[in-house]
Amino acid sequence: MNDFVQAFLNAEIAVASSHLLWIGLLQTMLLALMTVPLGMLMGVLLAVLSTQKTPWLRWPLMAFTDFFRAIPPLVLLIFLYAALPFGGIDLGAWGSVALAFLLNTGAYYAEILRAGIESVPRGQPEAARALGLKRWQVWIFVVLPQAVRNVLPDLISNTLEVVKLTSIASVVAVPELLYQARQAQSITYNATPIMVAAVIYFLLLWPFVRLLSRLENRRIAGRK
Amino acid sequence: MTGWQAFAQNFLNPEVAAQYAPMILAGLGVTILLAVLVILAGLTLGLALAVLRAFGLRVVNWGIIFIVDVFRALPPLVIIVLIYFGLPAAGLSMSGFWATWLALTLVLMAFAEEIFWAGISAVPQGQWEAGRALGLHFLPTLTKIVLPQAIRIAVPPLVNRTIAITKGTALGSVVAVSEILGAAQSGMAFSGNPTPLTLGALAYIVLFIPVVIAGRWIETRFAWRR
Numbered sequence: 089m090n091d092f093v094q095a096f097l098n099a100e101i102a103v104a105s106s107h108l109l110w111i112g113l114l115q116t117m118l119l120a121l122m123t124v125p126l127g128m129l130m131g132v133l134l135a136v137l138s139t140q141k142t143p144w145l146r147w148p149l150m151a152f153t154d155f156f157r158a159i160p161p162l163v164l165l166i167f168l169y170a171a172l173p174f175g176g177i178d179l180g181a182w183g184s185v186a187l188a189f190l191l192n193t194g195a196y197y198a199e200i201l202r203a204g205i206e207s208v209p210r211g212q213p214e215a216a217r218a219l220g221l222k223r224w225q226v227w228i229f230v231v232l233p234q235a236v237r238n239v240l241p242d243l244i245s246n247t248l249e250v251v252k253l254t255s256i257a258s259v260v261a262v263p264e265l266l267y268q269a270r271q272a273q274s275i276t277y278n279a280t281p282i283m284v285a286a287v288i289y290f291l292l293l294w295p296f297v298r299l300l301s302r303l304e305n306r307r308i309a310g311r312k
Numbered sequence: 313m314t315g316w317q318a319f320a321q322n323f324l325n326p327e328v329a330a331q332y333a334p335m336i337l338a339g340l341g342v343t344i345l346l347a348v349l350v351i352l353a354g355l356t357l358g359l360a361l362a363v364l365r366a367f368g369l370r371v372v373n374w375g376i377i378f379i380v381d382v383f384r385a386l387p388p389l390v391i392i393v394l395i396y397f398g399l400p401a402a403g404l405s406m407s408g409f410w411a412t413w414l415a416l417t418l419v420l421m422a423f424a425e426e427i428f429w430a431g432i433s434a435v436p437q438g439q440w441e442a443g444r445a446l447g448l449h450f451l452p453t454l455t456k457i458v459l460p461q462a463i464r465i466a467v468p469p470l471v472n473r474t475i476a477i478t479k480g481t482a483l484g485s486v487v488a489v490s491e492i493l494g495a496a497q498s499g500m501a502f503s504g505n506p507t508p509l510t511l512g513a514l515a516y517i518v519l520f521i522p523v524v525i526a527g528r529w530i531e532t533r534f535a536w537r538r
Binding site: 091092095096154155157158159160161162163164166167170171172174175249252253254255256258259266269270273278279282283285286289290292293294296297298301304305 | 318323387401493516517523
């Protein structure tokens with residue numbers, strides 16, 4: 089037990105690595121603030137376009153969405169970061185992360201929002217058009233608010249996944265929480281920094297997990 | 313050389329592709345094996361925890377909820393790193409393959425428990441009462457009446473979650489598992505050419521596109537009629 093505490097919950101090492109971890113935490117938050125809005129914007133765009141009636145627009149977009157839902161985000165990230173420079177395109181670590189998240193999480197948000205948009209009764213946009221609203225007004229004031237409300241738990245769940253996913257940026261040396269923890273671990277030869285990072289992730293995300301679990305239970309129970 | 317030829321030379325070089333295709337195929341085998349093991353263990357443990365939770369023992373349930381919350385909140389890569397780089401410090405060393413397996417299994421277990429449990433609680437109370445009224449004990453009521461209905465409710469969300477977690481096998485490359493991504497990265501390092509990575513990406517597409525489409529189909533097929 090004492091060995092375990094020494095290796096995983098070493099107070100001295102936790103204090104010594106706190107500076108590195110603090111920088112990592114800030115970078116993780118920065119990453120989340122960058123990737124969530126990017127992905128959501130892309131998702132709204134894809135979802136709105138892929139629910140149009142024109143098949144030459146819908147099918148390619150569905151294929152695009154499925155493609156990026158099928159590729160693991162880490163594979164996409166490594167491809168952008170390590171393979172694209174051979175073709176003369178060097179996005180750098182942050183650029184690769186931004187583009188990978190735009191494509192991957194954009195596809196996920198699109199799939200969720202598409203289901204939401206399809207759940208809005210057709211009469212809603214028709215009525216709004218009949219009342220004289222313009223097309224973009226119908227989307228922004230009538231369809232999207234209802235669509236978002238219908239799939240809110242899925243949207244929150246996906247956002248949680250996106251924040252968790254920012255940890256893969258450590259693989260391309262973005263100094264976020266996990267990367268910093270591993271740095272601290274290799275300097276100190278002790279697993280405490282990783283344990284501390286895990287605790288930070290947990291404290292950061294637990295409230296959302298609880299909220300989500302309530303929303304999901306309520307939704308499934310509501311189907312009785 | 314046109315732009316397209318230069319692109320093909322780099323990203324789809326036939327010589328490099330021929331040389332490293334067997335390596336990627338071996339990686340595909342590892343990915344599939346890892347995925348199957350994760351799915352089997354994760355879903356079984358998740359269902360077991362959900363059933364255990366149905367007994368309604370308060371202290372046990374708090375424990376289950378806490379464990380589930382922990383593995384839903386932690387990023388899978390953090391768990392893998394913790395197991396692979398951390399556990400040896402406690403005298404427990406695991407290969408990259410088994411570390412990845414354990415981490416993803418725990419994550420799938422947590423999500424599956426949550427979904428199965430939601431399914432169990434969605435079965436109307438009257439089903440329980442009717443089962444008991446027919447003279448069935450608690451356990452037969454659970455396994456013969458409640459669970460079949462609960463699992464049906466759980467299938468669509470479960471399929472999508474399982475696919476998402478299975479894609480996490482690519483994280484194994486971080487701890488030196490030579491699954492598809494790991495094999496592709498070593499191929500790229502040996503050959504100095506990104507073709508192996510293109511092949512790796514193609515392998516994932518071939519593996520997961522059918523699964524993603526099937527997932528969408530199952531979601532509509534099993535959808536609860538409202």
